[in-house]
Amino acid sequence: xxxxxxAFQRIGGKHxxxxxxxxxxxxxxxxxxxxxxxxxxxxxxxQVLRELEDDELITRTVYLxxxxxxxxxxxxxGRELLPFIRLLADWGKQQMEKEIxxx
Amino acid sequence: xxxxxxAFQRIGGKHxxxxxxxxxxxxxxxxxxxxxxxxxxxxxxxQVLRELEDDELITRTVYLxxxxxxxxxxxxxGRELLPFIRLLADWGKQQMEKEIxxx
DNA sequence: CTGTATCCACGACGATACTG
DNA sequence: CAGTATCGTCGTGGATACAG
Numbered sequence: 001x002x003x004x005x006x007a008f009q010r011i012g013g014k015h016x017x018x019x020x021x022x023x024x025x026x027x028x029x030x031x032x033x034x035x036x037x038x039x040x041x042x043x044x045x046x047q048v049l050r051e052l053e054d055d056e057l058i059t060r061t062v063y064l065x066x067x068x069x070x071x072x073x074x075x076x077x078g079r080e081l082l083p084f085i086r087l088l089a090d091w092g093k094q095q096m097e098k099e100i101x102x103x
Numbered sequence: 104x105x106x107x108x109x110a111f112q113r114i115g116g117k118h119x120x121x122x123x124x125x126x127x128x129x130x131x132x133x134x135x136x137x138x139x140x141x142x143x144x145x146x147x148x149x150q151v152l153r154e155l156e157d158d159e160l161i162t163r164t165v166y167l168x169x170x171x172x173x174x175x176x177x178x179x180x181g182r183e184l185l186p187f188i189r190l191l192a193d194w195g196k197q198q199m200e201k202e203i204x205x206x
Numbered sequence: 207c208t209g210t211a212t213c214c215a216c217g218a219c220g221a222t223a224c225t226g
Numbered sequence: 227c228a229g230t231a232t233c234g235t236c237g238t239g240g241a242t243a244c245a246g
Contacts, residue, residue, distance in 0.1 A: 008191075030208055031208075043210080045209095065207095069208085084194065144221075
């Protein structure tokens with residue numbers, strides 16, 4: 001398989017990029033992510049987080065408290081993706097601005 | 104909308120990344136792309152190329168010859184994505200090597 | 207608060223046949 | 227050579243209700 005393909009499988013999908021992006025500055029809780037990643041449903045957030053965890057791009061830490069607390073954080077491998085996500089975000093931002101000017 | 108989201112919409116999907124990647128060194132013909140982007144069908148290649156063209160990431164040049172010749176090339180905007188695709192490819196490659204070692 | 211379970215719609219994608 | 231047309235499948239992702 002091709003490396004580009006492989007990478008897209010691991011960070012592709014509708015929300016994965018944004019979840020990783022929101023974890024760029026460190027630990028976030030489930031509820032925080034749900035608010036930050038606008039438009040995502042609980043089901044999808046859970047699914048994305050599980051996939052990222054299986055891929056060892058994030059860690060999941062459960063605190064046995066009441067109310068329960070679960071924290072997510074990028075692994076080293078996950079952090080390696082940040083420059084790439086940032087580049088993409090910058091490009092996207094520029095393009096969006098161009099479109100606004102064009103209209 | 105978020106810039107990361109926006110960017111993913113423009114380069115997401117199963118084959119877009121690879122098509123852009125194959126155009127990294129300049130002009131390619133339809134048939135070349137079909138061979139280089141393994142596993143893609145004619146329909147999907149056409150669709151991807153049209154979308155990239157609409158997005159102004161590539162140009163499409165038709166030569167009225169027999170047999171017909173159609174060439175595709177990245178635009179400046181499209182070329183701006185190359186560092187990003189390369190980064191992604193490098194990361195994917197490293198990860199794939201890790202997996203092989205792990206097994 | 208942090209999830210699961212179920213059901214379902216929709217669009218991406220593929221296979222195949224055909225065309226200028 | 228470079229596509230288009232048609233039909234079908236499959237998985238992603240959404241809505242809603244429920245649970246530890």
